[in-house]
Amino acid sequence: MAERKLWPGADAPPVWDAVPDWLSRRADTHPDHDALCLQGRRVTYRELHRSASALAQRLQAVGVRAGERVALLARDGGLFAVAVHALMQLRAVLLPLNVRLAPPEMGFQLADAGVRLLLHDEHTREAASLAAQAVRDLAGGGEGGERVELWELTDAVWRNRASGPVAAADENLVRLADPLAVMYTSGTTGVPKGAVLTYGNFWWSALTSAVQLGLDPSDRWLVPMPLFHVGGLSVLIRSVIYGTTAVVHDSFDADAVNSAIDSDGITLVSVVPTMLDRMLDRRGGRPYPAHLRCVLLGGAAASRHLLERCQALGVPVAQSYGLTEATSQVATLQPRDGLRKLGSSGKPLPATEVRIVRADGSPAGVGEPGEIVVRGPTVTPGYWRRPEETRNAIRNGWLHTGDIGCLDAEGYLYVLDRRRDLIVSGGENVYPAEVESVLCAHPSVEEAGVVAMDDPVWGQVPAAFVVLRPGGRADEQELRAFCRDRLAGYKVPKRFLFVERLPRNASGKLLRRKLSEWLHTQPITGSPST
């Protein structure tokens, strides 16, 4: 519109597409501030910048260049972090590998993304070697296949100093449209696809999350979660955007987390519900210090029981809904709304839009379940080298998550389930999470997982896997009666299987496919298996 122009014939004002390099800026503004607190090592922004620059120079010397995908497989959080920053300095694209994957799964990702170099640490040396072999096998076997070079990261990175500027970072700006990472989405649904996340995705996620959760320049954000998932990686990256401190634990230990919160000045911590459960178990009712201002709960929906337990202890829990394709956080429930909106994931980040749509694409009504679709600057531009899957997932800018949710009359998001887990029984829809939530409300039940079981009459019926609390004594009859009192008949599980624990992936997501397999391998029993 001519009226919006500065003068007739003027160009439209620019949309900003580059920002000063994050780590260089923080080495300038916060040189002596802690960038990382590792178990046994503190790293200032000056030190992190120097170490990352030195590693970047060495990687550049072996030919790593902007846009190239480089894989990272490391258990050591400090080495993981310095490698991430080195790759960012080169504008190479990070492919973080889940350390729990089997070699063929890693090989698939390496081949799919065209990786030539795999960075690892001493703990993952063997796995890296097997993964590289798996790529050769995929390419036809033997030495004639695609070759992935290995590079072992060691503590020497902390002693290295860059000998000059890194060429690719000369301009000292990062372009928001450039890819920062390719992250393969969790194997709980279908074939893994590499979601490409740009610098802009992480930049917007960091800034709009700060509006959602608040930001204190003295924040120390504890990540006892894997850095290879988006929940951990995004904390690493947002800390450098903010100039705050990321506190990294290489693995989850409830006592270590509790102790860090008490004595290491932790202000925020990212956990999944099972971790929080264990933290509270180990805590024994002792309150957390006031400086802990937010426990960000992701990966899976917390049970009503867990949220009530947190309410009782005054733990400031922010339940969130997020996914890899949206650079983690999409919506967050403010701690103050925890009780009023128990079970909700709250409201979207300020630049993010969330809608619920029916199968025909029309908007769902208040309280009506439908597919959660997401639009905004944190949404991936697409899947690496997969135009068709990308067109399928992102339509008119809206990411179709495959997750089922609804909005209440006040616009609060409730995540009901993963679409593919929907149980259709005699034409009625059964949402497993709803059934699980009822089961978890039983005083003897610790957790529950519900899946579809084939049925000659109804097509599918729900079956429930149940973990009892220590001392819990409910049997099938009692639980069935408990559900019948609270649910429509078709939602009540037709089978109850009592197990020691539920299968979850590294981010705490329930592996329903595994539960479905258990249906066929575990003896079906009507009473506790122990």
Place this chain on the structure above:
Amino acid sequence: MAERKLWPGADAPPVWDAVPDWLSRRADTHPDHDALCLQGRRVTYRELHRSASALAQRLQAVGVRAGERVALLARDGGLFAVAVHALMQLRAVLLPLNVRLAPPEMGFQLADAGVRLLLHDEHTREAASLAAQAVRDLAGGGEGGERVELWELTDAVWRNRASGPVAAADENLVRLADPLAVMYTSGTTGVPKGAVLTYGNFWWSALTSAVQLGLDPSDRWLVPMPLFHVGGLSVLIRSVIYGTTAVVHDSFDADAVNSAIDSDGITLVSVVPTMLDRMLDRRGGRPYPAHLRCVLLGGAAASRHLLERCQALGVPVAQSYGLTEATSQVATLQPRDGLRKLGSSGKPLPATEVRIVRADGSPAGVGEPGEIVVRGPTVTPGYWRRPEETRNAIRNGWLHTGDIGCLDAEGYLYVLDRRRDLIVSGGENVYPAEVESVLCAHPSVEEAGVVAMDDPVWGQVPAAFVVLRPGGRADEQELRAFCRDRLAGYKVPKRFLFVERLPRNASGKLLRRKLSEWLHTQPITGSPST
């Protein structure tokens, strides 16, 4: 670069260019949270949204449309705020008028921006009418000239309710490239030009300022400064982006500000140095409450004396450097650095770059004064209908501020002076602020302003206007000796003029041009004039 693409032939990932409408979003996420605290009225986000929507509908009904410039001249902060939001809903472009301007000055801005409608309140009814007449006079006099319609805002806006959606805001997104306001830069230099500030300018200013200053969801930001300047307006707008509260005082009263800080939960306050001086005077040494986490000091550089006084009282002062063309804040000194870097304006916002350049455009060395140039997403795309001035001011994306500054060895910005105030004496450069800073360090001196005085021998020499503290008894001889001990001979003022107060504009900026006039109209005297 092909390697950065998602797949061969793919488009580059998008740079995000629109975000959900700010006020609509806050009415959704924070309906019952205070949006505004006015003197005598609290307005929630739901109420502000309703009132602004109703006003937007009425303005739309008289033909106001997207991209049209609409002027706003109001002393009532609440009416000012609701008008700003109504214009934003229509995507009309706000032209905020300084209430202190004379009618011909207002008329110039109205005519220059092609304004058809001028919103005012009861306090500015007459001024608005005179301004409209001035536009007719400019256009050739009488009724035949350009016609500016007047529209009086009254408290009825708080009772109005929108009767339906506002057409222009249907899509419910704001495009970051769209202009939000045209702000005429202060008359201290040359002819006023209308700096166009976009939604993106304000959005990035808000988000990156949050990184700089921190953000607490319960923040209450007090603005006792005029809302028609960018310092006030940007607080109004960032509050709605954050979902926090703007506390607006219609005029500055040191006691009212002190009292609001004590009893109205103020966490941040924006003031200019003279205001802070008066606040401390009235406070009598009583400490401020701990919830006051930041006093953002803008508009002018604080004297060393004032900063030391704040240090002594533990007032968390953040000295900032900003200008209209950069949507206020460019760089900020963290309160913790106040003593170590006394007199500095700190480091730039995280998406903003600051450099010091010589007259030939080459970068100045450490400590070497030069022109301050600024690049980043808060910088105006240009001046309204002034391609030549725009090309002059913004070169390769760098805004040439005309201000003189330097960076120390750690990269901290020191603002030395406005370029046009540079005094050149016998080939040596004299920066007035440096001389003023020395004078202000004298125990008897309250404030001082230094300007060039013509001299037959040296071309120019500095002359000083001095305001003494109550009870201060320094005379010319003593001050000259004081300066001679601390400055090179050519920097010592050749004349001292003792005055009651210095001329400043509404944002506290020293009006040096006025001082230069005083040189010729005031009797030159070597002893206090009182």
